[in-house]
Amino acid sequence: MTDLAVEVCGLTKDYGPRRVLDVDRFAVEAGSISAVVGPNGSGKTTLLGILALLEPSSAGEIALWGEPVGRSRAADRRLRRRAVMVHERPWMFHTTVLENVAYGPVARGMGRAEAQRRAAEALQRVGLAHAAGWPAPALSAGEARRTALARALAVEPDLVLLDEPLADLDAQHRAAVEQIVRELPSRGTTVLLTTHRLETAYRLADRCASLIEGRLHDALPDNHFSGTVAEADGEAVMDLAPGCRLHLATPLRGPAHVVVDPRTVILSRTPPASSARNSLAGRIAALAVEGDRIRVTVDVGVPASPRGVRGVPIVALITDRSLREMRLVLNEPIWVVFKTVSLDVYGGKSP
Amino acid sequence: MRWTLEQFAEALRLLGSLDRQVLGALALSLGVATLSTVLATAAGLPIGIAVGLARFRGKRLLTTVLHTLLALPTVLIGLVLYTALSSRGLLGSWRLLYTPAAIVLGQFVLALPLVTALALAAAEGVDPRVRLTALTLGAGRWKVARTILAEGRGAFLAAVVAGFGRVFGEVGISMMLGGNIRGYTRTVTTAVALETARGEVPLGIALGLVLMAVALAVNLLFLHLRRRAAP
Numbered sequence: 001m002t003d004l005a006v007e008v009c010g011l012t013k014d015y016g017p018r019r020v021l022d023v024d025r026f027a028v029e030a031g032s033i034s035a036v037v038g039p040n041g042s043g044k045t046t047l048l049g050i051l052a053l054l055e056p057s058s059a060g061e062i063a064l065w066g067e068p069v070g071r072s073r074a075a076d077r078r079l080r081r082r083a084v085m086v087h088e089r090p091w092m093f094h095t096t097v098l099e100n101v102a103y104g105p106v107a108r109g110m111g112r113a114e115a116q117r118r119a120a121e122a123l124q125r126v127g128l129a130h131a132a133g134w135p136a137p138a139l140s141a142g143e144a145r146r147t148a149l150a151r152a153l154a155v156e157p158d159l160v161l162l163d164e165p166l167a168d169l170d171a172q173h174r175a176a177v178e179q180i181v182r183e184l185p186s187r188g189t190t191v192l193l194t195t196h197r198l199e200t201a202y203r204l205a206d207r208c209a210s211l212i213e214g215r216l217h218d219a220l221p222d223n224h225f226s227g228t229v230a231e232a233d234g235e236a237v238m239d240l241a242p243g244c245r246l247h248l249a250t251p252l253r254g255p256a257h258v259v260v261d262p263r264t265v266i267l268s269r270t271p272p273a274s275s276a277r278n279s280l281a282g283r284i285a286a287l288a289v290e291g292d293r294i295r296v297t298v299d300v301g302v303p304a305s306p307r308g309v310r311g312v313p314i315v316a317l318i319t320d321r322s323l324r325e326m327r328l329v330l331n332e333p334i335w336v337v338f339k340t341v342s343l344d345v346y347g348g349k350s351p
Numbered sequence: 352m353r354w355t356l357e358q359f360a361e362a363l364r365l366l367g368s369l370d371r372q373v374l375g376a377l378a379l380s381l382g383v384a385t386l387s388t389v390l391a392t393a394a395g396l397p398i399g400i401a402v403g404l405a406r407f408r409g410k411r412l413l414t415t416v417l418h419t420l421l422a423l424p425t426v427l428i429g430l431v432l433y434t435a436l437s438s439r440g441l442l443g444s445w446r447l448l449y450t451p452a453a454i455v456l457g458q459f460v461l462a463l464p465l466v467t468a469l470a471l472a473a474a475e476g477v478d479p480r481v482r483l484t485a486l487t488l489g490a491g492r493w494k495v496a497r498t499i500l501a502e503g504r505g506a507f508l509a510a511v512v513a514g515f516g517r518v519f520g521e522v523g524i525s526m527m528l529g530g531n532i533r534g535y536t537r538t539v540t541t542a543v544a545l546e547t548a549r550g551e552v553p554l555g556i557a558l559g560l561v562l563m564a565v566a567l568a569v570n571l572l573f574l575h576l577r578r579r580a581a582p
Contacts (some may be wrong), residue, residue: 037527049483054486054487082486084487084488084489085483085487087483087484089480091478091484092479093484093498093502094501103488103490104488107489108489152488155488155489328417
């Protein structure tokens, strides 16, 4: 059994009548890098704020390192001090950059000289040693973000919660920050980050979850489709592309997100004659080994297209054995099949 | 019109010959105003910050009450404290009536709602990320409050300046609780009231000009502090 740094059960957060977060179950392994992927406004920041014990949840249970949150003020304060959250738009105190970074160690009772030594070290790591004496509020957005990262590193937390850590950074600094994040687990720090970019999550995280409209989807954040749910022949449908229509089982109409669990996607060489309502023709665009599974990316919606033309990618996870038995090859025409009930639909408005 | 101008001209002439008594009244005015402002700041700033950051039922009502207290007339404060401090009053045994301490007490009551209300508004005006950042970096309650004070220092300083301005120019409390005793509880404002009542209008105006000059000097000092405090 692995140790869990974060464990969440039945967590909700309401702002007035609006439910902004509704997470059934969520866990982060200690010493791992986890990512929560979702569009802006999906509740990522709220989730991090709650896990950093900066704001209360409306209901649910949270445990940090196996210790339940909310038992006593003193215990919560102790837990809060083991974690640091870095906000997407970090606040810079009206002091120097060095004093900003030394704030955490000083707040935790470290002597000034020792705290500043640690702060200087942290600034070195993010490549801002030269800016130590600058007034912090005058920093650019990217510099402020790196300063905020250094400010978090300086307290040597057990858990660091990074809200969109790579936004506002140019390519060079993005690589540097990614490197720092990657090294954190070896220093004993668990990382939970949010991003609206799938590729960031894939590059950095051991494990990804997706958050849409406040709901956490514990599958890989593949097969997210955003579009409009319309009605055709008395049935809910969403058109991903011309000739590429999803059949949905939902009373919702209007703007919505659809998630298809890649584990439930079936591949077929022949047009399927089954009860599954969704069968789409496409071509195999990519094959990749992912642990003990094979990740098959099928471009659908452009079945007769020449090579290089991209359709809508749908990912299926299959076993090694299925791959061998089916002898799948790149660019081969294939059908993807999934049951309507295996689709999760979020958002939109009730008719 | 002509008469008014004559009074001002005479007042300006008198400015050059203001005597020791005037300086004494000025020193007392400055002294009691400073002390009462310091006390009102010591009490009002923490209360304002605490209420400003807290979320509780009745907060809006409390804020409304506070804003109503801003309209408290100085004569009413004077009257209430007078009845409390007079020898038969509740606090009569303190023997404070007609002493500078009584003026300080009255001015403290006058400045407290103002400093508190402005500190409350200042605390609410501080970016919420300040508190969150301080908390997540491990600050305890006091350190969080101190950080908020530091980040919103311009607005908090403005609360103090407003408090000083309110007490420095008041006359009702000084008159009723101090008694306008020459050389002991006579402040610049009570002196103005007295001289005007006696028909010495130019002298009253001259004293008023002195008062405003000192107020200007004090505010320039605050302006300097505020510039240095930046945010």
